[in-house]
Amino acid sequence: SIAVDGETVPRRVLRLIAEHDRLGSQITQQIGTALAQLHSVPESQAPRSLLPDTGFAPIAHAISQVEEGLEQLLTPSPVFSFCARWLERNAPTEPTEQTIVHSDVRNGNIIVGTDGLRAILDWEGSRIGDRIEDLSWTTQRMWRFREDHLPIGGFGTIDDLRSAYIEHGGEWDDDRFRWWRVLLTVRWGLGMAGQSRAHLDGSFRSIVMSASARRMAELEFDALQLLR
Known part of the structure; x- marks a missing residue:
């Protein structure tokens, strides 16, 4: 395994972002990019352990x-x-094409530093599903930690998430x-x-x-x- 240094505790993540202008926007866009890359892996290339039953909807x-x-x-x-x-x-x-979804990308499951997003954690819930589920889960108010005006983890906007996702090949x-x-x-x-x-x-x-x-x-x- 590889150790990745950085902040993971949501409150510390938000404090770090508050100290660096545009860092929240950068991390949001990096999440959008990472999800676009993950969702580009077709079901046919997914590990067998992630495959659902035939006909899964x-x-x-x-x-x-x-x-x-x-x-x-x-x-x-x-x-x-x-x-x-x-x-x-x-x-x-039902989605015409199912992809790998992480299922729990949020503030609390990311490692960040002053250079932005360094890693996404907790992959045990990964499975095949609808790619939009991953994107929507990032907006849950519970993961904003009182920073409700920024729907992505309390540090980013949906516009930033969307633009990065589309720019890197994601379908929104x-x-x-x-x-x-x-x-x-x-x-x-x-x-x-x-x-x-x-x-x-x-x-x-x-x-x-x-x-x-x-x-x-x-x-x-x-x-x-x-x-x-």
């Missing part, structure tokens, strides 16, 4: 995950139920991007509820897990904001 699979999460809620969420209906009605077509679709942003917000909120449920039913006792459900309201708010 990422859009349908994502919707089914939301439906399953709603069924498992201990307390109903009218907001997420409404969002689920929106997601079904506005679902994009605004409607699909928005759909995935809503989907991922809802799915993450349902995931928070699932963590709390694991504590309550005794399958995984943890005070931290039990407190996760308190953040559901934040994700409900975020989802409604995206649907405005």
